[in-house]
Amino acid sequence: MRVGLDFGTTNSSAAVYDGERLTLLPLDPVNGSPSIMRSTLFMTREGAAYIGRAAINRFTEGNVGREIEYEWRYIGDAEVTFADFGTVQQALYVKVDANAPGRLFQSLKTGLRDKSFSRTNVFGTSYTLEELIAIVLRLILEQIETTMGQPVTSMVVGRPVHYSLTPALDRLAFERMQAACQLAGLPEVTFLAEPTAAALSYARTARSAQNVLVFDFGGGTLDVTIMHLDGHGGRQLLATDGVPVGGDLLDQRIVMGRLLHHFGDGATLGARRLPFPTHVLDHLSEWQTIIELTQPNYLAIIEEAIAIGDRPKELKALRSLVRQNYGLPLYEAVEDAKVRLSEAPESVLSMHHGEIAFAERIPRWDFERLIGPDVRAVEKCIDRTLASASLRPAEIDVVLRTGGSSRVPRFVKMLTEKFGPAKLQEMDVFTGVASGLAVAAWEQG
Ligand SMILES: Nc1ncnc2c1ncn2[C@@H]1O[C@H](COP(=O)(O)OP(=O)(O)OP(=O)(O)O)[C@@H](O)[C@H]1O
Numbered sequence: 243m244r245v246g247l248d249f250g251t252t253n254s255s256a257a258v259y260d261g262e263r264l265t266l267l268p269l270d271p272v273n274g275s276p277s278i279m280r281s282t283l284f285m286t287r288e289g290a291a292y293i294g295r296a297a298i299n300r301f302t303e304g305n306v307g308r309e310i311e312y313e314w315r316y317i318g319d320a321e322v323t324f325a326d327f328g329t330v331q332q333a334l335y336v337k338v339d340a341n342a343p344g345r346l347f348q349s350l351k352t353g354l355r356d357k358s359f360s361r362t363n364v365f366g367t368s369y370t371l372e373e374l375i376a377i378v379l380r381l382i383l384e385q386i387e388t389t390m391g392q393p394v395t396s397m398v399v400g401r402p403v404h405y406s407l408t409p410a411l412d413r414l415a416f417e418r419m420q421a422a423c424q425l426a427g428l429p430e431v432t433f434l435a436e437p438t439a440a441a442l443s444y445a446r447t448a449r450s451a452q453n454v455l456v457f458d459f460g461g462g463t464l465d466v467t468i469m470h471l472d473g474h475g476g477r478q479l480l481a482t483d484g485v486p487v488g489g490d491l492l493d494q495r496i497v498m499g500r501l502l503h504h505f506g507d508g509a510t511l512g513a514r515r516l517p518f519p520t521h522v523l524d525h526l527s528e529w530q531t532i533i534e535l536t537q538p539n540y541l542a543i544i545e546e547a548i549a550i551g552d553r554p555k556e557l558k559a560l561r562s563l564v565r566q567n568y569g570l571p572l573y574e575a576v577e578d579a580k581v582r583l584s585e586a587p588e589s590v591l592s593m594h595h596g597e598i599a600f601a602e603r604i605p606r607w608d609f610e611r612l613i614g615p616d617v618r619a620v621e622k623c624i625d626r627t628l629a630s631a632s633l634r635p636a637e638i639d640v641v642l643r644t645g646g647s648s649r650v651p652r653f654v655k656m657l658t659e660k661f662g663p664a665k666l667q668e669m670d671v672f673t674g675v676a677s678g679l680a681v682a683a684w685e686q687g
């Protein structure tokens with residue numbers, strides 16, 4: 243069985259094609275839509291691994307709302323040299339959360355382009371990023387083989403056009419992804435650019451000569467492909483391009499642009515009215531980095547600020563966010579509010595957990611102000627792709643929107659202004675890429 247696999251930043255899906263019918267595979271049986279699996283990994287203290295909805299549920303049951311408890315843990319020895327004493331062996335201890343039942347990973351694909359994310363310690367075992375992704379891929383493979391009752395013989399796996407705009411990091415990311423596939427034991431893997439896959443899926447049903455532009459805007463990257471179809475099954479890839487802008491970044495814009503004042507931004511401390519240090523709140527830009535604030539030195543800063551600051555309610559909300567692990571619910575509330583803004587002119591982002599209690603009204607125009615730089619980066623990328631295909635917007639016949647973020651109205655508006663409303667089509671936003679990868683896998687046979 244030849245399978246197409248879209249390992250996405252936020253969601254993963256897989257499909258098979260037999261020349262006529264496309265079948266989406268149920269990667270996550272406990273999810274509301276089983277063919278769309280959240281790209282999450284939960285590792286327990288005992289070393290068990292869960293992916294998809296089960297990973298989020300286990301993390302939420304065991305970690306969210308629980309007070310962090312510290313204990314000192316021995317992690318090894320180090321040689322320390324003192325000026326007038328010589329070199330001695332010193333035992334190293336770190337403070338760790340003693341009762342955490344497990345760790346949750348999200349957006350692992352984004353880590354591929356991050357040089358600093360090489361290893362992470364999960365309850366005493368050190369994993370490379372490739373190993374973590376390999377665990378996810380392995381479980382996906384097992385799920386496919388179990389539900390389909392036959393072995394997978396080859397796979398076409400999607401990749402963004404550019405993981406990173408820095409060539410060295412782009413190479414690093416792709417090499418890590420290849421290594422992850424190998425570690426996972428995926429059989430006979432080839433890679434295909436995600437938007438090109440989506441174009442293949444569309445090409446199956448196209449009956450006339452046309453130039454197609456795929457706008458694939460997901461959780462981590464925007465990817466563009468321009469393809470010419472001759473109407474008789476012939477295809478010509480004209481250009482591809484991409485930028486590392488995606489839905490995760492849009493969520494981050496909301497948190498950093500609209501929510502920090504609920505967590506102590508602007509507070510002043512003591513009689514000298516010193517500002518609350520911004521480097522603490524910088525950690526709120528991703529839910530994973532909020533966890534870093536559980537380090538005792540940061541907690542000490544927060545406690546001190548509660549004692550002498552002029553915004554104790556907001557600073558207590560920050561303490562609660564950190565100590566009771568509400569980072570994930572915060573980012574879930576932000577994502578929900580963003581998704582609702584695709585339908586409504588405003589949405590209310592509210593959170594009532596522990597000592598966190600706020601409701602922030604976000605009008606769509608303000609969200610659009612916050613994402614202004616991202617809209618410009620995306621538009622530039624489209625213009626570059628058109629230039630590299632030597633086509634004007636008027637020479638594009640169909641614009642296919644796919645990926646969850648392609649539903650954000652500001653981007654729909656930009657595409658409408660550039661190409662005209664009649665050319666825009668939405669294709670299956672969460673499964674279009676996997677379908678095309680399945681078509682490519684079938685064509686290889
Ligand atoms: N209706 C919507 N309006 C705005 N954003 C949405 C909507 N639905 C989903 N999203 C966003 O789309 C993103 C997920 O899209 P998708 O599943 O296509 O990404 P992905 O394939 O996992 O990522 P990538 O292709 O970048 O690796 C998330 O950031 C999610 O918040």
Ligand SMILES: [Mg+2]
Pocket residue numbers: 248250251436458459460461645675
């Ligand atoms: Mg995608």
